[in-house]
Amino acid sequence: xxxxxxxxxxxxTGSNSLHVLKGxxxxxxQGEFVSVMGSSGSGKSTLLNILGILDNYDEGSYYxxxxxxxxxxxxxxxxxxxxxxxxxxxxxxxxxFKNAMENVALPLYYQGVSRKKRNKxxxxxxxxxxxxxxxxxxxxxxxxxxxQRVAIARSLISKxxxxxxxxxxxxxxxTTSYEVMEILKEINEEGITIILVTHEHDIAxxxxxxxxxxxxxxxxxxxxxDLKSWQNQYTKEVEAIAI
Amino acid sequence: xxxxxxxxEILSALxxxxxxxxxTAFGVFWGIFMLIVxxxxxxxxxxxxxxxxxxxxxxxxxxxxEPTSKPYDGFQRGRTWQYKNKDIEYIRANISDVEYLSxxxxxxxxxxxxxxxxxxxxxAFNIYGDYPVFFKIDPWTPIKGRLINDIDILHKRKVCIITxxxxxxxxxxxxxxxxxxxxxxxxxxxxxxxIHPETRVGIGSGRKEDTIIIPFTTxxxxxxxxxxxxxxxxxxxxxxxxxxxxxxxxxLLKDRHHIAPDDRQAIGSFNIELEWVKYMGLFTGIQILTxxxxxxxxxxxxxxxxxxxxVIIKERTHEIGIQRAIGATPGKVITHIxxxxxxxxxxxxxxxxxxxxGLLELMNMALQSNPNPDDIFFxxxxxxxxxxLAALIVLVFAGIFAGLIPAKRAVSIKPIDAIRDE
Numbered sequence: 001x002x003x004x005x006x007x008x009x010x011x012x013t014g015s016n017s018l019h020v021l022k023g024x025x026x027x028x029x030q031g032e033f034v035s036v037m038g039s040s041g042s043g044k045s046t047l048l049n050i051l052g053i054l055d056n057y058d059e060g061s062y063y064x065x066x067x068x069x070x071x072x073x074x075x076x077x078x079x080x081x082x083x084x085x086x087x088x089x090x091x092x093x094x095x096x097f098k099n100a101m102e103n104v105a106l107p108l109y110y111q112g113v114s115r116k117k118r119n120k121x122x123x124x125x126x127x128x129x130x131x132x133x134x135x136x137x138x139x140x141x142x143x144x145x146x147x148q149r150v151a152i153a154r155s156l157i158s159k160x161x162x163x164x165x166x167x168x169x170x171x172x173x174x175t176t177s178y179e180v181m182e183i184l185k186e187i188n189e190e191g192i193t194i195i196l197v198t199h200e201h202d203i204a205x206x207x208x209x210x211x212x213x214x215x216x217x218x219x220x221x222x223x224x225x226d227l228k229s230w231q232n233q234y235t236k237e238v239e240a241i242a243i
Numbered sequence: 244x245x246x247x248x249x250x251x252e253i254l255s256a257l258x259x260x261x262x263x264x265x266x267t268a269f270g271v272f273w274g275i276f277m278l279i280v281x282x283x284x285x286x287x288x289x290x291x292x293x294x295x296x297x298x299x300x301x302x303x304x305x306x307x308x309e310p311t312s313k314p315y316d317g318f319q320r321g322r323t324w325q326y327k328n329k330d331i332e333y334i335r336a337n338i339s340d341v342e343y344l345s346x347x348x349x350x351x352x353x354x355x356x357x358x359x360x361x362x363x364x365x366x367a368f369n370i371y372g373d374y375p376v377f378f379k380i381d382p383w384t385p386i387k388g389r390l391i392n393d394i395d396i397l398h399k400r401k402v403c404i405i406t407x408x409x410x411x412x413x414x415x416x417x418x419x420x421x422x423x424x425x426x427x428x429x430x431x432x433x434x435x436x437x438i439h440p441e442t443r444v445g446i447g448s449g450r451k452e453d454t455i456i457i458p459f460t461t462x463x464x465x466x467x468x469x470x471x472x473x474x475x476x477x478x479x480x481x482x483x484x485x486x487x488x489x490x491x492x493x494x495l496l497k498d499r500h501h502i503a504p505d506d507r508q509a510i511g512s513f514n515i516e517l518e519w520v521k522y523m524g525l526f527t528g529i530q531i532l533t534x535x536x537x538x539x540x541x542x543x544x545x546x547x548x549x550x551x552x553x554v555i556i557k558e559r560t561h562e563i564g565i566q567r568a569i570g571a572t573p574g575k576v577i578t579h580i581x582x583x584x585x586x587x588x589x590x591x592x593x594x595x596x597x598x599x600x601g602l603l604e605l606m607n608m609a610l611q612s613n614p615n616p617d618d619i620f621f622x623x624x625x626x627x628x629x630x631x632l633a634a635l636i637v638l639v640f641a642g643i644f645a646g647l648i649p650a651k652r653a654v655s656i657k658p659i660d661a662i663r664d665e
Contacts, residue, residue, distance in 0.1 A: 049659045052568070054568060054657070054658045054659035054662070055657060055658075055659045056657070074567075074572070074573045074654065075572045075573060075574060078567060078570055078571060078572040078573070078575075079570070079572065081567075081568060081569070081570050082569065082570020083570075086569075087568050087569065089662070093561075093565045093568075093662060094565075095562055095565060095566070096562075097255075097256070097260070098255075102255075106566070106569055107569045107570050109252070110566075110569070110570040110571050110572070110575060111570070115251060154569065155569075158569075158570065
């Protein structure tokens with residue numbers, strides 16, 4: 001599904017060059033639920049943006065669903081994003097002057113689906129998220145958890161193969177965070193690949209595989225089976241600090 | 244292709260941002276409104292002035308006599324002289340390129356005191372002796388009865404045609420003037436017509452409304468004028484500049500009346516063609532000025548739209564970033580922004596156009612309710628359909644122009660930078 005080799009990315013600000021990703025090799029298969037962790041500045045968001053074709057990279061190669069994504073025209077990128085990819089952001093990124101239903105329906109508008117049909121589909125997805133009666137509400141009338149569920153519905157409506165979630169629970173309290181993670185898990189069980197960036201260990205622990213980035217390289221990949229022990233170790237670390 | 248969804252998207256985006264949309268639209272509205280109103284007013288001035296003179300033959304020249312300024316052929320300078328019937332006959336027979344020739348006599352005029360009497364009523368008017376061909380050069384409309392005709396000339400009939408003003412002064416309100424008699428300088432003339440001037444151009448002295456016209460031949464005989472001709476008007480054949488005819492006639496008349504060829508004063512002449520060209524130039528100038536000012540105002544409006552669109556796009560960078568993340572292609576984003584801009588400018592322009600035309604129509608109604616339409620130098624304010632169409636086309640292009648620069652900017656940013664923009 002996703003295959004990257006020796007990926008490099010630098011940000012150039014004035015005369016300074018900041019080397020963010022320093023050669024990443026990664027393969028993610030269809031249906032996986034992967035979280036990317038790392039301290040701030042480790043390059044995890046940058047990696048996710050490159051995977052989501054929202055940003056470009058300098059060196060290496062990136063294959064998305066078998067297509068090489070490099071120096072792609074914005075038109076083609078937009079099409080790929082629309083068909084293959086869904087995004088969930090920390091700050092929800094709903095369009096403020098559209099109601100929940102219109103927000104959810106927007107990706108289908110870019111696919112050329114008629115208004116009536118796409119609104120009907122949007123209502124179905126809102127229903128799945130338990131937000132049917134909120135369909136006519138504007139984003140500013142909803143709670144953070146509700147907004148994030150609207151955003152998830154929007155990312156799903158185009159039936160993507162991959163969902164990229166950049167700290168989807170970052171702006172939510174624990175209870176709501178767990179609800180959102182439950183939804184993401186359900187989505188994953190339907191066969192959609194989910195790649196999640198987070199810095200919260202308990203959130204990461206709900207995924208199948210954790211990729212730990214450190215200073216622009218992959219420091220560690222922890223698979224499902226090891227998660228339990230990893231979590232224990234983490235808990236011990238926390239306890240040690242607490243003492 | 245009409246994309247209903249696109250328009251619904253645009254309408255809802257505009258509706259959600261009413262104030263912003265209104266402010267954007269106002270500049271364009273004002274520009275086109277001013278263009279229409281100014282152009283209409285300019286046209287009205289033209290209509291008013293030209294309406295007063297357009298019926299007058301624009302290829303005409305006029306001749307009168309002045310004392311000579313140079314001694315010549317045995318005559319002293321300062322000699323007064325007159326054109327004669329023979330001159331007229333000679334010109335008619337020998338000069339080509341003359342279309343109409345209309346000799347005229349000046350009878351007593353309104354400044355010399357009351358010259359018209361009917362019973363107990365008296366009045367002071369300008370009395371002229373004319374040929375029927377005169378009405379080809381300076382058209383008058385008979386409201387009642389008829390104009391002077393060839394038989395009047397032939398039989399030297401004592402008939403007269405008078406203006407409405409003369410009727411007003413000399414007759415009671417319910418009296419029928421046709422068939423009645425007026426005593427003009429002691430001689431009775433029968434009224435055969437009531438006439439209305441089609442132009443404001445007056446030949447002779449005094450107000451054109453105070454005119455009484457009698458047959459030329461009658462005046463010569465009745466008032467002992469011999470074979471004198473005081474004045475004549477000529478028009479040139481179509482395609483021949485009247486100034487050419489004017490010059491030839493000057494030379495001819497000098498020769499026939501023993502006037503020095505280089506005497507610039509003795510023959511008074513006036514050529515309306517030159518005046519006409521001046522008028523036309525003036526109104527072309529007004530129209531050009533209107534367009535320059537109007538287009539300038541419109542351009543300011545368009546730059547305003549573009550400016551505000553830039554701000555809007557900056558404001559919406561985040562929103563556009565989201566849209567691109569969920570699959571909006573650059574083409575779609577550009578189309579959206581440009582269509583929004585065009586829609587705004589055209590809507591605003593159309594409203595400006597409609598209100599401008601409405602205002603002109605109101606002005607027109609106010610002008611038409613004026614009881615003395617002939618006194619107003621401002622008539623039928625109007626804009627042509629072509630002009631309205633041209634203005635709308637300019638608006639569409641202006642809208643595209645105003646939207647394109649911001650739209651290009653909006654898609655030149657990487658989607659991730661756009662999303663991060665708060």
